[in-house]
Amino acid sequence: MxxxxxxxxxxxxxxxxxxxxxxxxxxxxEIVLLDRGPYVSFANCGLxxxxxxxxxDEAKLLLATPALFKERFNIEVRTRTxxxxxxxxxxxxxxxxxxxxxxxxxxxxxxxxxxGAAPIRPRWPGIHLPGIFTLRSIPDSxxxxxxxxxxxxxKAVVVGGGFIGLEMAENLAHRGxxxxxxxxxxxLMPPLDPEMAEYARRHVISRGVQLLxxxxxxxxxxxxxxxxxxxxxxxxxxxxDLVILAIGVRPxxxxxxDAGLEIGDRGGIRVDGSMRTSDPHIWAIGDAxxxxxxxxxxxxxxxxxxxxxxxxxxxxxxxxxxxxRFDGVLGTAVCGFFGLTVSLTGATEKALRNAxxxxxxxxxxxxxxxxxxxxxxxxxxxxLLFRKPDGLLLxxxxxGEADVARRIDVLAAAIQMKATVFDLEDAELCxxxxxxxxxDPVNLAGMVAANVLRGDxxxxxxxxxxxxxxxxxxVREPQEYRADAIPGSRNIPLGQLRSRMHELPRSGEIWVSCxxxxxxxxxxxxxxxxxxxxxxxxxxxxxxxxxxxxx
Numbered sequence: 001m002x003x004x005x006x007x008x009x010x011x012x013x014x015x016x017x018x019x020x021x022x023x024x025x026x027x028x029x030e031i032v033l034l035d036r037g038p039y040v041s042f043a044n045c046g047l048x049x050x051x052x053x054x055x056x057d058e059a060k061l062l063l064a065t066p067a068l069f070k071e072r073f074n075i076e077v078r079t080r081t082x083x084x085x086x087x088x089x090x091x092x093x094x095x096x097x098x099x100x101x102x103x104x105x106x107x108x109x110x111x112x113x114x115x116g117a118a119p120i121r122p123r124w125p126g127i128h129l130p131g132i133f134t135l136r137s138i139p140d141s142x143x144x145x146x147x148x149x150x151x152x153x154x155k156a157v158v159v160g161g162g163f164i165g166l167e168m169a170e171n172l173a174h175r176g177x178x179x180x181x182x183x184x185x186x187x188l189m190p191p192l193d194p195e196m197a198e199y200a201r202r203h204v205i206s207r208g209v210q211l212l213x214x215x216x217x218x219x220x221x222x223x224x225x226x227x228x229x230x231x232x233x234x235x236x237x238x239x240x241d242l243v244i245l246a247i248g249v250r251p252x253x254x255x256x257x258d259a260g261l262e263i264g265d266r267g268g269i270r271v272d273g274s275m276r277t278s279d280p281h282i283w284a285i286g287d288a289x290x291x292x293x294x295x296x297x298x299x300x301x302x303x304x305x306x307x308x309x310x311x312x313x314x315x316x317x318x319x320x321x322x323x324x325r326f327d328g329v330l331g332t333a334v335c336g337f338f339g340l341t342v343s344l345t346g347a348t349e350k351a352l353r354n355a356x357x358x359x360x361x362x363x364x365x366x367x368x369x370x371x372x373x374x375x376x377x378x379x380x381x382x383x384l385l386f387r388k389p390d391g392l393l394l395x396x397x398x399x400g401e402a403d404v405a406r407r408i409d410v411l412a413a414a415i416q417m418k419a420t421v422f423d424l425e426d427a428e429l430c431x432x433x434x435x436x437x438x439x440d441p442v443n444l445a446g447m448v449a450a451n452v453l454r455g456d457x458x459x460x461x462x463x464x465x466x467x468x469x470x471x472x473x474x475v476r477e478p479q480e481y482r483a484d485a486i487p488g489s490r491n492i493p494l495g496q497l498r499s500r501m502h503e504l505p506r507s508g509e510i511w512v513s514c515x516x517x518x519x520x521x522x523x524x525x526x527x528x529x530x531x532x533x534x535x536x537x538x539x540x541x542x543x544x545x546x547x548x549x550x551x
Contacts, residue, residue: 004109005030006319007093009083009255011040013305014286015114016064017312023073025320031075032106034095036082039138040066045305047141048164051148052171061138086111086259088279110281110319113256113269114312117249117287117303126220131228132243135164144244153177153241157230159217161188165246166200166337169209172242173338179209180238182230184216184247189335189342192397193349195546199381199399200342202549207338212236249303251288264290266301273325274318275311283318285311292328294416295347295394296355302329332412334405341404345412346395349385359388361459363448364539366516367441369403374433378402379516381542384411384421384445391420391453396445403435410442421449448517448538457521460511460535462547470509470535475523486513486537486544494519501530513537513544 006022006029008015019033033040041064049055066077078095084103085094092105119134121127131151133144147153156172158165161183169179181188181204187197188204188211205211212232220243221229230238251268262278264270268290275283287303289311307329317324332345352360362385368377380400386393396411398404414423424446431438439447451457460470465486472489474481481491492500494514504510510532514520517540527534537544 006110007108008033008112010114011035014308014312016041017309018316019075021313021316033077034081035079040077048167048171050141051144052174113284114286115252115288117251120248124219134245155240156242157240158244160246163335168244170337182212186214196397198546198549203340266290275315283315294328342399343405343408344397345408346415364543366542371433371437386421386449421446458535460537470511473510473512475514475519509533514540516540
């Protein structure tokens with residue numbers, strides 16, 4: 001299209017990226033970017049750290065200004081300008097200028113919707129009391145920071161134990177505030193499988209944060225002194241000087257709905273592979289759209305900056321006539337709090353079950369992020385999911401204090417390239433003592449999984465361990481076993497196993513465990529070659545503690 005006019009509604013990751021990409025592809029297009037807020041491109045992922053005073057200068061959060069867009073890209077940016085209606089037949093939108101109060105119409109040849117998502121703010125009693133905040137924009141972070149600076153709160157309640165909730169808990173604690181997290185689910189980090197989230201729970205508690213899991217908010221009250229009281233569904237009452245609502249976001253779809261665009265079952269704008277909506281002249285990107293999982297094929301809402309950027313590029317390419325396609329998401333994400341890193345990519349076991357997948361297997365391992373003889377070694381708790389019998393990688397989750405994201409990044413790239421566990425075995429990765437090991441945790445994950453598929457190791461079902469149909473054999477040293485063990489298990493140390501095999505039954509199965517899984521594998525191989533039916537409890541006692549935590 002020659003000299004086409006493209007109007008983009010919404011900036012930040014998706015809209016701003018789309019605008020810049022359009023200009024690089026088409027020097028003649030007229031590009032207008034509208035944003036109802038005061039900033040067109042800012043680092044919303046940095047907002048919790050501005051509240052926590054880790055980022056001290058608000059200007060550091062600004063990535064690009066309207067002046068920069070005009071000077072560098074010849075793009076007209078209008079802030080404080082809100083699109084309030086779309087007329088698809090006339091190819092025009094009605095916009096409201098929040099500065100002048102005037103409304104006008106803007107014609108478009110192509111329209112890109114990047115309205116984002118709004119924080120969920122339920123209609124709980126007392127929800128509008130002063131001191132209750134959500135965090136989505138720079139003005140939001142400024143209000144919270146000013147409240148902390150002026151009121152000096154002693155206690156805060158964070159509602160929601162997901163990414164933003166945990167980041168906010170860390171940053172409020174950094175400001176010297178005692179934090180309680182209330183989470184309706186029975187675990188922190190709901191995207192994770194429960195046993196992987198257990199490592200986060202333990203770590204957060206060790207840092208002095210109070211947790212109420214499996215309990216939701218019923219409402220808020222204000223005492224005579226002005227302090228807040230948070231009442232939960234279980235009738236607990238929490239005193240607070242500050243409340244942060246971090247219970248998720250909802251796609252901003254009113255504009256699209258009113259225009260008659262198709263909305264998906266998950267509540268987001270439905271788009272095709274080129275990010276085109278049900279109207280051929282309108283595209284949609286970012287947090288407001290539904291996207292397909294690369295692994296399960298199901299529609300999902302993934303409010304992440306990385307996919308939004310890629311979607312912005314895809315929409316720009318499509319508008320300029322290029323053959324392009326957004327192939328879906330893996331949901332690769334990372335979150336850091338109180339010195340712990342949680343990261344995941346691909347499908348979780350929960351997602352696979354919900355999608356009806358049956359032919360998959362999970363392995364657990366707990367390798368250090370680098371060799372143990374080099375100072376500062378920390379374990380990475382890793383769960384790898386793969387398809388049987390071909391070993392296609394399906395997903396991974398990792399929790400640890402160091403170098404977690406690097407391993408998940410490798411696995412995310414491998415999943416996207418349709419790699420198998422056998423490819424992980426053979427992956428050539430960096431090694432020096434301060435960075436890893438000759439067998440990197442990624443290699444080890446592939447080796448463990450490949451051992452399962454080759455029949456060198458059969459896995460015992462962790463979910464049956466409390467009522468086992470087999471002898472539970474613990475091959476750790478006696479002092480380890482005495483410290484704590486799986487109830488009902490029998491201890492024969494690995495070094496004594498060859499001489500004490502006569503003590504084991506040859507009928508029925510033997511489920512072998514150790515500390516982290518390695519010695520159990522050695523023992524199982526030994527037993528199998530002597531005619532025993534041995535299976536391994538993957539990940540050993542560390543995995544047991546995560547699957548069956550002490551109340």
